[in-house]
Amino acid sequence: MGAFAAVMSAGLWSGPxxxxxxxxxxxxxxxGLAVMSGVLAVALLAPVLAPYDPVRxxxxxxxxxxxxxxWFGTDRLGRDIFSRxxxxxxxxxVTGVGAVLVGAVQGSVLGLLxxxxxxxxxxxxxRLVDTxxxxxxxxxxxxxxxxxxxxxxxxxxxxxIAVTPAFARLAxxxxxxxxxxxxxxxxxxxxxxxxxxxxxxxxxxxxxPLLVLASLNIGDAILVxxxxxxxGLGPPPPTPSWGLMVNDGIVVLTRAPWVSLCPGVAVxxxxxxxxxxxxxxxxxxxxxxxxQG
Amino acid sequence: xxxxxxxxxxxxxxxxxxxHLMPGDPVAALLRDQFSQETYAVVSAxxxxxxxxxxxxxRFMRNVATxxxxxxxxxxxxxxxxxxxxxxxxxxLATAATVLAVALGVPLGIVAAVHRGRPADYLTMxxxxxxxxxxxFVLGLGLLLVFSFQLGWFxxxxxxxxxxxxxxxxxxxxxxxxxxxxAAVLSRIARSxxxxxxxxxxxxTARAKGATDRAVLYRHALRNAVLPVITMLGLNVGHxxxxxxxxxxxxxxxxxxxxxxxxxxxxxxPQIQGxxxxxxxxxxxxxxxxxxxxSAADPRIHYA
Numbered sequence: 001m002g003a004f005a006a007v008m009s010a011g012l013w014s015g016p017x018x019x020x021x022x023x024x025x026x027x028x029x030x031x032g033l034a035v036m037s038g039v040l041a042v043a044l045l046a047p048v049l050a051p052y053d054p055v056r057x058x059x060x061x062x063x064x065x066x067x068x069x070x071w072f073g074t075d076r077l078g079r080d081i082f083s084r085x086x087x088x089x090x091x092x093x094v095t096g097v098g099a100v101l102v103g104a105v106q107g108s109v110l111g112l113l114x115x116x117x118x119x120x121x122x123x124x125x126x127r128l129v130d131t132x133x134x135x136x137x138x139x140x141x142x143x144x145x146x147x148x149x150x151x152x153x154x155x156x157x158x159x160x161i162a163v164t165p166a167f168a169r170l171a172x173x174x175x176x177x178x179x180x181x182x183x184x185x186x187x188x189x190x191x192x193x194x195x196x197x198x199x200x201x202x203x204x205x206x207x208x209p210l211l212v213l214a215s216l217n218i219g220d221a222i223l224v225x226x227x228x229x230x231x232g233l234g235p236p237p238p239t240p241s242w243g244l245m246v247n248d249g250i251v252v253l254t255r256a257p258w259v260s261l262c263p264g265v266a267v268x269x270x271x272x273x274x275x276x277x278x279x280x281x282x283x284x285x286x287x288x289x290x291x292q293g
Numbered sequence: 294x295x296x297x298x299x300x301x302x303x304x305x306x307x308x309x310x311x312x313h314l315m316p317g318d319p320v321a322a323l324l325r326d327q328f329s330q331e332t333y334a335v336v337s338a339x340x341x342x343x344x345x346x347x348x349x350x351x352r353f354m355r356n357v358a359t360x361x362x363x364x365x366x367x368x369x370x371x372x373x374x375x376x377x378x379x380x381x382x383x384x385x386l387a388t389a390a391t392v393l394a395v396a397l398g399v400p401l402g403i404v405a406a407v408h409r410g411r412p413a414d415y416l417t418m419x420x421x422x423x424x425x426x427x428x429x430f431v432l433g434l435g436l437l438l439v440f441s442f443q444l445g446w447f448x449x450x451x452x453x454x455x456x457x458x459x460x461x462x463x464x465x466x467x468x469x470x471x472x473x474x475x476a477a478v479l480s481r482i483a484r485s486x487x488x489x490x491x492x493x494x495x496x497x498t499a500r501a502k503g504a505t506d507r508a509v510l511y512r513h514a515l516r517n518a519v520l521p522v523i524t525m526l527g528l529n530v531g532h533x534x535x536x537x538x539x540x541x542x543x544x545x546x547x548x549x550x551x552x553x554x555x556x557x558x559x560x561x562x563p564q565i566q567g568x569x570x571x572x573x574x575x576x577x578x579x580x581x582x583x584x585x586x587x588s589a590a591d592p593r594i595h596y597a
Contacts, residue, residue: 136531264431
C-alpha cells in the first residue's frame with residue numbers, strides 16, 4: 001500500500017475540473033448521475049409533472065390496471081400511483097441527503113476533535129463511537145424513531161445519528177495522519193489556535209474521503225428510510241412515501257401487484273443510482289479507497 | 294472482555310437516557326385516555342416513574358445486571374419471557390440466512406477475484422450491486438407473489454406448524470431475502486480481500502516454485518484473505534437482526550424483529566428497552582466470538 005498510496009495521493013483532490021473529467025469517463029457514474037438528477041428534478045417538479053392530486057381518493061376507480069389514463073394504475077383508494085410515486089421522491093431524497101448531512105457534520109466534528117486533541121477527549125469519544133457502532137444502522141434508526149415518534153424529521157435524525165459513527169471514525173483516522181505533517185506544525189508554530197488549525201488547515205485536506213463516504217452512505221440512508229416508512233415508522237399517511245406505498249399494496253398484492261411494485265422499483269432505482277454515483281465519486285476523488293467497499 | 298462489558302454498560306445507559314428523553318407521558322400512553330388522578334399515581338409508582346431520574350437509572354442498571362428487564366405494557370408479562378418465546382423463530386431465520394450468505398457469497402467472491410476484469414467478475418459484482426440496492430421488502434413481496442401465490446411452492450404466511458419439512462418450506466423465502474444482501478456484501482469483501490492478497494510476495498513465491506493455480510489459491514491465498522470475511526460476518530449479525538423486522542412482517546412470521554416493531558408502534562417502553570438491550574448483548578457477544586475466531590484463522594494473532 002505504501003508506495004502505491006504515495007503515487008496515488010499525488011493525484012488526489014486534483015481540483016474540480018479533473019474530478020469531473022474522471023467522473024464523466026465512467027459509464028456507471030454517468031448513469032448514477034443521470035438517475036440522481038432525474039429523481040431530483042421529479043422531486044422538485046412533482047406539482048407540475050403529476051397528472052393527479054397524490055392524496056385525492058376516487059373510490060369509483062380502485063385498483064385500476066396501468067393504462068393511458070393512469071400510467072401506474074391506481075391503489076385501493078383510487079389514488080393515482082404515478083402521481084404518488086413522483087411525490088414520493090421528496091421524502092426519500094430529503095431523508096437520504098438530509099440524514100447523511102446530519103451524520104457527516106456530527107461525525108466529522110466529533111472525529112476532528114478526538115483526533116486533534118487526543119487524550120481523554122479521544123478516549124471518551126472512541127468509547128461512544130464503539131458503542132454506537134455496535135448498534136446496526138436499522139436498529140439505531142428504529143430506536144431513535146421510537147423516541148421521537150414517527151415523522152419525517154424523526155427519520156432524518158434517526159438515520160443521521162445512525163451514520164454518525166462511521167464519519168467520526170474516518171475523520172479521526174484522517175486527522176491522526178494529518179496532525180503529524182509539517183504544514184500542521186507550521187500552522188501551530190505561527191500561533192494558530194486549535195479551532196483555526198482544524199478548520200482552515202486540516203479540514204480541507206481530509207474533505208475528499210469524507211465526501212466519498214457521504215456519497216456512499218446516501219444509498220443506505222434511502223434504504224433505511226424506505227424500510228422505516230414500510231414498517232409504518234416514517235411520515236404518517238396520507239403523505240406519499242415509497243415505503244409506505246409498498247406496504248399499502250400488500251393487501252391487494254395478488255389482485256393489483258403494481259400498487260406495491262411501482263414504488264418498490266422506484267426505491268431500488270434511486271438506491272442503485274446513488275450507489276453508482278458514489279462509486280464513481282470515490283474513484284474520481286480518492287482512488288486509494290477503491291476496493292474498500 | 295472488559296471492553297465488551299463497558300460497551301454494554303455505555304449502551305444500556307444510552308438506551309435508558311434515550312427512552313427517558315422520549316416526549317410524551319408513558320403513563321398516559323399506557324392508560325390510553327380515561328384515567329383518574331389516583332390510577333395515574335398508582336401506575337406511575339408501580340413503574341417507578343415517580344422517583345428521581347438518578348434513582349431510576351440505578352434501579353435500571355441493577356435490573357439489567359440481574360437480567361430483570363421489566364414487564365411489557367402491552368402483554369403485561371416479563372419482557373425477557375416475551376423475547377424468549379419469539380427468539381427461536383428469529384434465530385432460525387438468522388442462522389439460515391447466514392448459512393446461505395456464506396455458501397453463496399464467498400464462492401462468488403472468489404470466482405470474481407480469480408476472473409478479475411472478465412465477464413464472470415462483472416456478472417457477479419453487478420448481481421451483488423443489484424442485491425444490495427433492492428430493498429428487502431420489495432424482493433420479499435416479489436418472491437412471495439411469484440413462488441407462493443402463483444406457483445404455490447411455499448406457504449404465504451407463518452413459520453410452518455407441522456414437521457421439519459413444513460418449517461423448512463416456510464423458512465426458505467425469508468432466508469433467501471435476508472441472506473441475499475449479506476451474500477452480496479460478503480462476496481464484495483471476499484473479492485477485494487483476495488485481490489489484495491493475490492499480488493503479495495508470498496503468492497509470487499508460491500507460483501515461482503511451481504505450485505498450480507489451484508494450490509496457490511486454496512493453500513496460500515485463501516487462508517490469508519479470510520480475516521476480512523470473518524470480520525464482515527461479525528458486523529453483519531447486527532444487520533441480520535435488524536433485517537428480520539422487515540422480513541418477518543413481509544412473510545407474517547413470528548419473531549423478535551416483529552416484536553420490536555410492534556412495541557415501537559404501541560410505545561411499549563419496557564419492551565423496546567429490553568429487546569434493544571438483548572440485541573445489543575447478542576451483537577457484542579458475537580463480535581467477541583469473532584475476535585476469538587481471528588486467532589483460530591490466523592495463528593499469528595494472539596490474545597493475552
